Amino acid sequence: MEGKNYINGAFVDGASVDRFESRNPANIDEVLGIFPLSSEKDVNVAVCAAQDAYEGWRKLSRIKRGEYFDEFAQLIKKDHEEISRLVTKECGKGIIEGRADVTEGIHMVQYVFSTVRMPHGDVIDSEIPGKDAFMRRKPKGVVAAITPWNFPFAIPLWLICPSVVEGNTVVLKPSRETACTAQKIAEYAHKAGFPPGVINVVHGGCGDLLVRHPDTHVVLFVGSNDTGSEIKKIVAGFHNKMCACEMGGKNALIVLDDANLDIAVNAAIISAFKTSGQRCTSASRLIVHEKVLAEFERRFAETTKRIKIGDPLNEDVFMGPVINQAAMDKIAQYNELARKEGAEVLLDGGRLDGGLYRKGYFMSPFVYRMRNNSKSRVLREEVFGPHVAIIPVKNVDEAIEVHNDTDYGLSCAVITEDFRKARRIREDCEYGLGYVNLPTIGAEVHLPFGGVKKSGTGLPSASTLIDVVTHRTAWTINHDVEIKMAQGLTVKL
Ligand code: UN1
Numbered sequence: 001m002e003g004k005n006y007i008n009g010a011f012v013d014g015a016s017v018d019r020f021e022s023r024n025p026a027n028i029d030e031v032l033g034i035f036p037l038s039s040e041k042d043v044n045v046a047v048c049a050a051q052d053a054y055e056g057w058r059k060l061s062r063i064k065r066g067e068y069f070d071e072f073a074q075l076i077k078k079d080h081e082e083i084s085r086l087v088t089k090e091c092g093k094g095i096i097e098g099r100a101d102v103t104e105g106i107h108m109v110q111y112v113f114s115t116v117r118m119p120h121g122d123v124i125d126s127e128i129p130g131k132d133a134f135m136r137r138k139p140k141g142v143v144a145a146i147t148p149w150n151f152p153f154a155i156p157l158w159l160i161c162p163s164v165v166e167g168n169t170v171v172l173k174p175s176r177e178t179a180c181t182a183q184k185i186a187e188y189a190h191k192a193g194f195p196p197g198v199i200n201v202v203h204g205g206c207g208d209l210l211v212r213h214p215d216t217h218v219v220l221f222v223g224s225n226d227t228g229s230e231i232k233k234i235v236a237g238f239h240n241k242m243c244a245c246e247m248g249g250k251n252a253l254i255v256l257d258d259a260n261l262d263i264a265v266n267a268a269i270i271s272a273f274k275t276s277g278q279r280c281t282s283a284s285r286l287i288v289h290e291k292v293l294a295e296f297e298r299r300f301a302e303t304t305k306r307i308k309i310g311d312p313l314n315e316d317v318f319m320g321p322v323i324n325q326a327a328m329d330k331i332a333q334y335n336e337l338a339r340k341e342g343a344e345v346l347l348d349g350g351r352l353d354g355g356l357y358r359k360g361y362f363m364s365p366f367v368y369r370m371r372n373n374s375k376s377r378v379l380r381e382e383v384f385g386p387h388v389a390i391i392p393v394k395n396v397d398e399a400i401e402v403h404n405d406t407d408y409g410l411s412c413a414v415i416t417e418d419f420r421k422a423r424r425i426r427e428d429c430e431y432g433l434g435y436v437n438l439p440t441i442g443a444e445v446h447l448p449f450g451g452v453k454k455s456g457t458g459l460p461s462a463s464t465l466i467d468v469v470t471h472r473t474a475w476t477i478n479h480d481v482e483i484k485m486a487q488g489l490t491v492k493l
Pocket of ligand 1: 104150151222278279280281440441442443444
């Protein structure tokens with residue numbers, strides 16, 4: 001693929017000759033596309049295009065803006081399989097997950113389209129009968145969206161769609177690892193006929209420039225806590241900018257003593273190993289009641305051993321490669337650290353070598369048992385790979401305590417048949433996404449998506465992004481000829 005930036009409705013080269021490659025992590029010899037490493041000049045042009053398009057775009061009716069999304073969804077649906085294969089090739093997750101990523105993106109487009117004929121403000125009574133009061137939403141301006149590689153199709157759409165349908169314009173800076181998929185998004189936006197400048201894409205390591213640009217008003221970010229924390233600091237220095245960041249997790253699946261173990265094992269496998277553990281919602285902690293520990297552990301380890309790792313385009317493959325060398329090194333270091341911190345290793349993961357594995361970043365699952373320990377780094381830090389701890393607990397109180405003993409709080413699942421215990425988890429665990437008898441992954445777009453503590457900024461995305469990308473204004477009209485004030489003020493002189 002010949003990679004270009006997409007600015008003001010046109011596919012253009014970068015201002016400098018510097019370029020980067022997007023490669024297939026399952027076969028690192030395969031270059032999928034070459035893209036511009038965008039410079040300050042490119043970012044300025046893109047933000048300027050978005051700023052210029054804003055006035056016209058926000059003045060369209062919301063229903064008219066929605067029509068573009070209808071077209072956008074139709075076009076993507078037609079090419080569902082082709083895009084899924086590209087997603088899989090570029091980020092390495094199995095083809096079933098590649099398809100799921102595209103489906104999730106379509107769901108987001110469909111969701112925003114479905115909202116445009118629905119109310120999106122409130123009619124609120126005034127203290128004074130002669131006044132009408134409303135909550136009305138206004139767009140904020142130019143949105144900078146910075147997205148990760150693990151959901152290269154869905155996450156950009158989570159951020160772009162609610163922003164654009166509400167009347168904002170967007171500059172997307174996708175991960176370098178998945179630039180081809182981002183280019184596809186630009187191509188479909190172009191075909192759907194969005195006016196020039198409404199959706200723009202700049203490639204390369206220019207996220208920082210977008211965040212610091214004086215004319216980006218909202219920064220939306222999904223990625224690591226380190227980067228998100230930097231973004232928060234920069235944004236704090238501007239009077240006209242805010243940010244909403246989704247920043248990972250150290251999620252847990254809790255298996256209680258009354259759990260249906262079929263559900264528990266399946267939910268644990270999905271939570272820990274889909275996307276090779278590289279979701280911000282992946283579970284890297286399985287908190288298991290001592291009564292069922294032995295059986296759960298045996299069944300979980302047996303099932304994990306049967307996981308097929310290989311070419312992600314192969315329909316039978318459960319786990320593809322991890323994304324790159326840096327990811328492989330980081331996971332290997334955490335596997336080593338777990339040993340040092342006293343883990344009892346049940347399945348020894350590591351790099352897979354030989355045969356088809358030689359050409360990609362393939363790693364097998366690392367599974368260990370370890371008592372909770374607040375000082376342990378492996379039990380508290382995000383690994384982002386097929387690395388999972390089984391942590392024994394004595395009862396639901398201890399399960400909750402262990403669950404909350406990390407700085408993160410994104411996704412939490414409990415496997416139980418006891419509605420009272422499930423309610424305890426719901427009330428006392430710290431999370432943004434909670435599940436009963438389900439895995440920790442697989443959130444749906446029409447629910448809020450965001451975590452607490454180090455996982456988020458308290459401004460969830462997906463459907464609730466509307467509250468981030470619009471300003472809720474109060475609008476009050478007096479129908480009387482006298483001014484009557486709610487708090488009793490008058491002009492009696
Ligand atoms: C992510 O890993 O950043 O809930 C997003 C899920 C997906 C989204 C994951 N719908 O697992």
